[in-house]
Amino acid sequence: MKVTRAVSPLLPLCQRLLPGRIAGLSLALLKATALEIAILAGHLLLYPTGITPERRPAPNPPGTPTDLTDSTDTGTRTGTDTRKGTGTGIDGTPDTTRLPTPTRPPVVLLHGFIDNRSVFVMLRRSLAQHGRQQIESLNYSPLTCDIRTAAELLGRHIEEICERTGRHEVDIVGHSLGGLIARYYVQCLGGDVRVRTLVTLGTPHSGTRVVPLMNAHPIVRQMRPGSGVLDELCQPAPHCRTRFVSFWSDLDQLMDPLETACIEHPDLLVQNVRVSGIGHLALPVHPAVAAGIRQALDAEETEARPAAARPAAHADGLTVA
Structure with missing residues (x-):
């Protein structure tokens, strides 16, 4: 580099x-x-x-099949025309011969503490270039003081996205605090019904002790070991259906200890991926991590999840520098 x-x-x-x-x-x-x-x-x-919310695409008109999505809010197409025939929009006749499109769910990007959606410029470009047709970045207020409240707001946004796109599920990529908000939504607010895969980047799942002077902020206190929010995330979740992939860096300056960015929960289907050579801010930016995220989102379940609890899996390390 x-x-x-x-x-x-x-x-x-x-x-x-x-x-x-x-x-x-x-x-x-x-x-x-x-x-x-x-x-x-x-x-x-x-x-x-990234301060202002991004423009949302118009909802599908009534009668539009919910499994056909040929546009994206990023303005990027995959290069494959899903429409076939001559009567497609020019003469106003309905198109009755459409090829099936990929069934990938929308991707929702959620930023970290005192940040905004601009942190995902490189990642969303990478996802769009590799076939993701629906990518949305959500902003929550920098004045947010409670992870639970932010998770409820995230849930309302996801319901709106599913209604607008006609999809039943989404994938989420959350950086730092964003990953913790998304995990709380999935585990504690029933969000596993809507979230297929949750990817977290440098998220303090077990709490971080870095920068004690920041404890004056309520949401920082919720990211400390032993907080009420983290205790709730440690509670049993035997029926959680979401798949978790956690990227953590061995040079992350904001994680203390470093392993706090791993998810350790007996009831969750988890893959922890160690990243070597970059710090906290690089996780949503580096192209090698973006490739790992794409692989995580595109992974197919080859077997049904057993009823018994399954321990977290630690994937091979990812060296990017």
């Missing part, structure tokens, strides 16, 4: 001063930090573009 070359003059000095293993970790940390700074600078420029 080009942004990491800025630290190259420091590499020989670090290698001389530090033992091999520590030096390797320090070099990786330097590279990740340089990348985080570059991403932060770019995100600050894009931040104003």
Whole structure:
């Protein structure tokens, strides 16, 4: 990655001063930090573009088959025309010969603390280029002070999306706090009926102890170990149908301890994916992580989930730097 070359003059000095293993970790940390700074600078420029809610596509007109979706709010098509025949819109006659379209559910992107939908510019472009026709980014207020309230709002948004698109389920990708809000909706508010797959990126599932001075904010206190919200997420969930995929980074500066970004719950179908070489801000931006997210969303269930509890699965690591 080009942004990491800025630290190259420091590499020989670090290698001389530090033992091999520590030096390797320090070099990786330097590279990740340089990348985080570059991403932060770019995100600050894009931040104003994501303050306002995105424009929603018009709902399907009455009589439109619910399994046919040939447009997206991103304005990107997959390149395959799902309409066949000559009477398609020009003369106003109904199209009676349509090819089936992919049955992939809409993807809902949910940002983190004091952020907005602009953080997903690169990810949604990647998803659209690889065939996702319906992608929506939701903003919740930076003044939000309760994860439970935000989860209820998310539930109303998802009901509206399902009604508008004619789909029964959605996939969610949540970064940081966004993943925790989505998980609360799925586990505690019956959202597993609507959410097929939930992908979380750097989400403090077990609570993070970083930056104690931030405890003045109520929602930060809810992200601390032992909070009431996290205790609720530890309760049994034997009938939860949603599949969880959690990406966590071994250089995430906002997760303390690092493993807090893993989901450990005996009743949930979970895959934890370790990412090496990048920090917290890079998780929704890096192309290698985007490829992992696409793979997670496109994964097909090859066998029915057994009635008994299934432990979390730890996937192979993903090295991106």
